[in-house]
Each structure stands twice: as structure tokens, then as C-alpha cells.
Amino acid sequence: MTVDARLQRLIDLAAPYWAGEAEVVRTYWTSPKRTRATDLLWLSRQCFKEFWGSGVGKYDKGGIFLGVLKNIVARADAIDTGFDRHEMLDLLEGFKAEFAHYCAFADVYDELRPAGAPRLNPKRLESWPEEDALTALRFRHQEQHGEIGLRACKLTEGGYCGLFREGMALAGKGGVDGTIAAACALVYEDEFGHMLGGIANIVTEGLSDAEWKLLGELVTAQLQLRIRMRNAQFSGPLSEARVAAIFRGEIEPVAFDYRRAGLAA
Numbered sequence: 001m002t003v004d005a006r007l008q009r010l011i012d013l014a015a016p017y018w019a020g021e022a023e024v025v026r027t028y029w030t031s032p033k034r035t036r037a038t039d040l041l042w043l044s045r046q047c048f049k050e051f052w053g054s055g056v057g058k059y060d061k062g063g064i065f066l067g068v069l070k071n072i073v074a075r076a077d078a079i080d081t082g083f084d085r086h087e088m089l090d091l092l093e094g095f096k097a098e099f100a101h102y103c104a105f106a107d108v109y110d111e112l113r114p115a116g117a118p119r120l121n122p123k124r125l126e127s128w129p130e131e132d133a134l135t136a137l138r139f140r141h142q143e144q145h146g147e148i149g150l151r152a153c154k155l156t157e158g159g160y161c162g163l164f165r166e167g168m169a170l171a172g173k174g175g176v177d178g179t180i181a182a183a184c185a186l187v188y189e190d191e192f193g194h195m196l197g198g199i200a201n202i203v204t205e206g207l208s209d210a211e212w213k214l215l216g217e218l219v220t221a222q223l224q225l226r227i228r229m230r231n232a233q234f235s236g237p238l239s240e241a242r243v244a245a246i247f248r249g250e251i252e253p254v255a256f257d258y259r260r261a262g263l264a265a
């Protein structure tokens with residue numbers, strides 16, 4: 001099985017940015033900026049993304065947890081009379097997976113917090129400007145470009161699991177690093193699947209050349225904001241000059257696993 005050339009071009013476009021997002025996290029682990037306070041900050045921000053994050057799916061406006069939950073309730077009446085049972089099953093599975101991600105990172109946070117500091121809970125979580133900018137862009141893409149915009153959001157979800165892969169690489173290290181690695185390993189499997197959800201069927205949907213081009217532009221714009229979102233989440237391990245260099249393509253791209261993605265024999 002050979003990979004569709006247009007899909008390959010799209011992945012080639014995304015691969016340097018995916019590598020850039022991974023570089024943010026990898027650099028952070030050994031950065032002089034890293035303290036317990038910055039660890040607690042990125043963990044709470046990741047919990048924000050897993051619980052309140054939005055702009056990725058058509059059902060998650062209002063936050064992954066409450067937005068999707070409201071949709072499940074609203075559609076319960078229409079199962080198999082307008083809302084396909086398998087679509088409901090997908091919703092429920094996605095709902096459980098994202099809450100499991102929230103739990104995984106919240107558990108690491110609670111383990112790491114100083115004695116006497118309050119436990120984490122969803123109402124205490126806050127967004128940050130670069131996360132808001134990414135979310136706003138994703139909503140704008142969906143509003144302006146409909147299905148193509150949604151497709152771009154799905155494709156960029158999780159950023160080829162950069163955070164989770166680099167977190168897993170901490171396995172075997174002592175203390176909090178081992179705990180972070182375990183949480184990231186749990187999330188990694190799900191998020192690889194979620195990204196593939198953005199790729200599934202893309203070739204068979206008969207997109208026009210103009211639509212492929214638009215998809216590439218939307219994906220590029222989102223992935224650039226993802227790098228800024230991650231860099232801010234992790235207290236800025238990469239300099240602005242390094243971010244600019246990554247945007248110019250001065251980075252070894254991620255090697256996309258076509259076989260794992262089911263796109264090559």
C-alpha cells in the first residue's frame with residue numbers, strides 16, 4: 001500500500017512543527033527554568049486542557065467535559081432515531097478517555113504539591129493567553145471553513161503526542177519524573193488514536209486540490225500556535241529566536257509512523 005501523495009505532503013508540512021512541540025517539552029526537562037513551581041504550573045495547565053479545553057471536536061464547545069456531557073444527554077433521546085448508536089459510543093469513549101487524562105495529570109499535581117497546599121480541582125484551573133489564542137483560531141477555522149476547519153483541528157489534536165512522548169522518555173528517572181512518565185504513557189495511546197481520527201478517511205473524501213491546500217494552511221497556522229501554547233505552558237524553555245527558526249523549518253522533522261497509522265504496509 002502506498003501513501004497518497006497529497007496526504008504525504010500534508011504530513012510533511014506538519015512534521016517539523018510536531019518536532020518543534022516535542023523540542024519545547026524535551027528542553028524543559030533539563031532547563032534551568034524548571035522548578036517545582038513550574039512543574040505545578042504546567043501540570044495544572046494540562047489539566048485545564050484536558051477538562052476545559054475546546055475547539056477540537058464538534059461536540060466540545062463548553063469544554064471537553066461539560067460540553068461533551070451536555071451533548072450526550074441532549075442526544076440520548078435520539079439514539080438510533082436520528083443519532084447513530086456508534087456515534088454515541090464514540091462520544092462516550094472519547095468522554096471517558098479525556099477525563100482519564102485529567103485524572104492522570106491531576107494525580108501527579110496532587111502528589112507534587114507542597115504540604116498543606118490545596119488539592120487540584122477543575123474550578124481552580126485557568127487558561128493562559130497562548131492557549132486562548134489557539135482555541136480562538138480553531139473555532140475561527142471551524143466557523144469559516146466548516147468540515148475542512150474541523151478536519152484541521154482533529155489533525156492537530158495532541159501535536160503528534162509530543163508532550164506525551166517526551167514525558168514517557170523520563171521513564172526510569174527517579175522522583176517526580178517517573179510519575180510524569182507513567183501519566184504520559186497512559187495518555188499517549190489514546191491521543192495517538194485521536195490524531196489518527198483526523199487522518200482516517202481523508203483520502204477517500206474526494207477533497208479538491210483547493211481544499212487540500214486550504215487544509216495545509218489551516219494545519220500550519222494551528223501547529224504554529226500549538227508551539228507557542230506549549231512554550232508558554234512550560235514557562236518558556238525555547239527562546240523567541242528558536243521558535244522563529246523552527247517556523248522557518250530549521251529542525252529535524254518528526255518521522256511519521258505510517259505503519260502504526262495504518263497508512264502503509
Ligand SMILES: [Fe+2]
Binds near residue numbers: 050097098101187191
Ligand atoms: Fe486528552
Ligand SMILES: [Fe+2]
Binds near residue numbers: 098157158190191194
Ligand atoms: Fe484527545
